[in-house]
Amino acid sequence: MRIVVDLTRCQSYGQCVFLAPKVFRFHSEEALEYDYTPDDQMREQVRWAAAACPVQAITLDYQDEQSETVSHSESVGDKI
Numbered sequence: 253m254r255i256v257v258d259l260t261r262c263q264s265y266g267q268c269v270f271l272a273p274k275v276f277r278f279h280s281e282e283a284l285e286y287d288y289t290p291d292d293q294m295r296e297q298v299r300w301a302a303a304a305c306p307v308q309a310i311t312l313d314y315q316d317e318q319s320e321t322v323s324h325s326e327s328v329g330d331k332i
């Protein structure tokens with residue numbers, strides 16, 4: 253999972269920091285800092301944070317996981 257935050261949209265409301273403090277934090281008073289590729293254990297908290305953002309600034313990207321699945325099925329297909 254990868255996190256992308258649209259910082260032009262972020263209004264520093266802090267919901268994400270409150271819900272997933274190990275992933276999102278404020279660097280200075282209003283500058284949001286975050287872990288782009290959080291541990292899988294953080295997945296649930298990150299989802300809550302993204303859902304709670306009042307301006308929908310947080311996007312979650314699962315492309316890495318999907319491409320792993322695709323490459324796996326491709327390799328299975330090659331063997332058939």
Ligand code: SF4
Nearest residue numbers: 262263265266268305
């Ligand atoms: S909840 Fe949304 S608006 Fe608030 S700090 Fe996080 S990303 Fe920014």
